[in-house]
Amino acid sequence: MSATPTSAPAQQPTGGIQASPHTVRVRFAPSPTGFQHIGGYRTALFDWLLARHARGTFLLRIEDTDIARTVPGAVEAIIEGFQWLGLDWDEGPLIGGPFGPYFQTQRRDIYRAMSNQLITGGHAYQCFCTADRLKQVRDEQQARGEPPRYDRLCRRINSEERARRVADGEPYVVRFAVPTEGATLVDDALRGAIRFENANLDDAVLLKSNAYPTYHLANVVDDHLMRITHVIRAEEWIPSAPLHVLTYAALDWAPPVFVHVPDVLGPDGRKLSKRHGAVPLLEYRDRGYLPEAVLNYMALLGWSFDDKADVLSRDQLIASFSLERVGTAGARYDPGRLLWFNGVYIRQLSPADLADRTLPFLERPQDQGGLPDSVSRPLDRAYAERVVGLERERMKTLADAAEMTEFFFTEALEYDPALLIAKGMDRERTLDGLRRADKLLRASRRWVAGNIEPKLRELVAELGLKPVQLFTSLRVAVTGRTVSPPLFDTMEVLGRQRSLNRLARALVLLAEK
Numbered sequence: 201m202s203a204t205p206t207s208a209p210a211q212q213p214t215g216g217i218q219a220s221p222h223t224v225r226v227r228f229a230p231s232p233t234g235f236q237h238i239g240g241y242r243t244a245l246f247d248w249l250l251a252r253h254a255r256g257t258f259l260l261r262i263e264d265t266d267i268a269r270t271v272p273g274a275v276e277a278i279i280e281g282f283q284w285l286g287l288d289w290d291e292g293p294l295i296g297g298p299f300g301p302y303f304q305t306q307r308r309d310i311y312r313a314m315s316n317q318l319i320t321g322g323h324a325y326q327c328f329c330t331a332d333r334l335k336q337v338r339d340e341q342q343a344r345g346e347p348p349r350y351d352r353l354c355r356r357i358n359s360e361e362r363a364r365r366v367a368d369g370e371p372y373v374v375r376f377a378v379p380t381e382g383a384t385l386v387d388d389a390l391r392g393a394i395r396f397e398n399a400n401l402d403d404a405v406l407l408k409s410n411a412y413p414t415y416h417l418a419n420v421v422d423d424h425l426m427r428i429t430h431v432i433r434a435e436e437w438i439p440s441a442p443l444h445v446l447t448y449a450a451l452d453w454a455p456p457v458f459v460h461v462p463d464v465l466g467p468d469g470r471k472l473s474k475r476h477g478a479v480p481l482l483e484y485r486d487r488g489y490l491p492e493a494v495l496n497y498m499a500l501l502g503w504s505f506d507d508k509a510d511v512l513s514r515d516q517l518i519a520s521f522s523l524e525r526v527g528t529a530g531a532r533y534d535p536g537r538l539l540w541f542n543g544v545y546i547r548q549l550s551p552a553d554l555a556d557r558t559l560p561f562l563e564r565p566q567d568q569g570g571l572p573d574s575v576s577r578p579l580d581r582a583y584a585e586r587v588v589g590l591e592r593e594r595m596k597t598l599a600d601a602a603e604m605t606e607f608f609f610t611e612a613l614e615y616d617p618a619l620l621i622a623k624g625m626d627r628e629r630t631l632d633g634l635r636r637a638d639k640l641l642r643a644s645r646r647w648v649a650g651n652i653e654p655k656l657r658e659l660v661a662e663l664g665l666k667p668v669q670l671f672t673s674l675r676v677a678v679t680g681r682t683v684s685p686p687l688f689d690t691m692e693v694l695g696r697q698r699s700l701n702r703l704a705r706a707l708v709l710l711a712e713k
């Protein structure tokens with residue numbers, strides 16, 4: 201191939217971490233070949249944070265050209281995940297934009313034109329090798345202990361033969377004609393210049409025989425045409441980067457800044473993947489995680505603000521995000537820490553907000569983790585708000601609420617009457633204490649914690665008991681449990697009638713015991 205550079209000089213590093221505000225354009229470019237987990241969304245979050253920090257543009261591009269591996273519903277799930285996290289995009293699916301379409305399958309004419317341009321310029325060539333031949337080449341290379349690579353048979357075909365075979369309609373792919381000498385430098389914003397010997401690179405396929413582009417061609421073409429300034433992507437793409445740098449050069453385009461972010465590792469220290477502890481992002485929603493907690497936690501997977509601050513709101517993250525503080529070491533996903541963040545964010549919610557978010561979890565069918573089916577839906581909004589307000593301190597996920605608050609909603613309580621008798625107490629003294637409490641509560645006018653509590657404390661003193669001895673019995677009587685939110689608040693929210701009915705029932709159970 202005459203025009204193929206055979207001794208390309210090392211490419212000069214370009215770009216840098218700083219791009220002036222208003223010019224930053226970043227994209228997240230998922231392939232809908234599966235469901236994105238926290239690792240993928242973490243990369244998207246870095247894109248989004250960089251764009252929002254720099255008042256730039258964030259776009260979403262769907263790299264759906266691998267049609268054989270496209271999973272139905274995956275695009276919708278990706279979009280739903282973004283919407284759940286509150287990561288808004290300025291250009292992309294649903295909204296379009298000036299550089300669309302944003303689905304690569306709708307841009308095939310563009311890739312074909314660019315592929316032709318590369319062929320004309322001598323940077324790419326048609327390869328007619330069959331799958332069988334390629335396999336044979338690979339097997340032989342393997343037998344010789346060589347890395348598998350295309351042997352460039354078709355690169356050596358003369359132009360007459362090439363033209364004839366194309367005209368005859370012989371199927372072909374288009375391959376990049378990698379320079380055989382020299383080196384290519386990939387300038388990575390986090391890692392500096394990474395040098396690749398061209399002799400070790402493969403003549404990668406750019407256009408498949410079905411005329412769909414491969415990732416390598418479509419990605420470079422789109423990043424250029426969509427004026428992407430920073431390519432933030434997983435470190436697994438580093439080995440492909442020299443091919444991309446060479447493609448930019450062959451098309452006479454300036455490459456963007458490359459930022460290969462560290463992998464998110466599973467609890468086992470291996471790259472997080474479906475087989476290594478990853479769950480689809482939307483499962484966190486269904487398990488009662490708050491998007492703001494997940495967002496905050498994800499931002500810390502590979503980035504840090506300083507050594508201290510970790511609870512950072514969306515606005516604080518935007519204000520403080522910078523690529524300088526993105527590391528290169530893999531970040532380990534720790535489910536326990538995510539759960540901790542979730543509890544922190546739950547405690548920050550107003551009771552009304554918490555109730556809005558928790559109601560759907562309470563109202564789920566029982567077999568999906570909701571309240572018993574005997575509790576009629578919809579729940580009383582005002583009552584539910586008071587109930588979840590009491591549990592806020594203990595809730596780690598919204599899904600915890602059903603089990604925790606069940607006794608507020610059910611009529612009869614099932615419990616072992618023996619639980620009514622506190623440590624150091626016996627049946628008689630318990631019966632006596634509860635009877636006195638019952639009498640006193642029936643006589644009390646205002647059913648609020650601030651009124652109930654001092655009366656019961658006086659009674660404890662009068663009976664010569666420790667508070668825990670009477671209050672344990674009362675707690676079990678009104679909640680059926682030994683652990684609950686603060687007793688007097690619980691009684692207030694349960695209401696006079698329900699509390700007194702439960703107390704009466706406890707007295708019967710004890711008397712029968």
Ligand code: GLU
Binds near residue numbers: 228
């Ligand atoms: N479609 C590629 C992926 O899903 C995008 C990689 C990139 O950001 O360049 O991994």
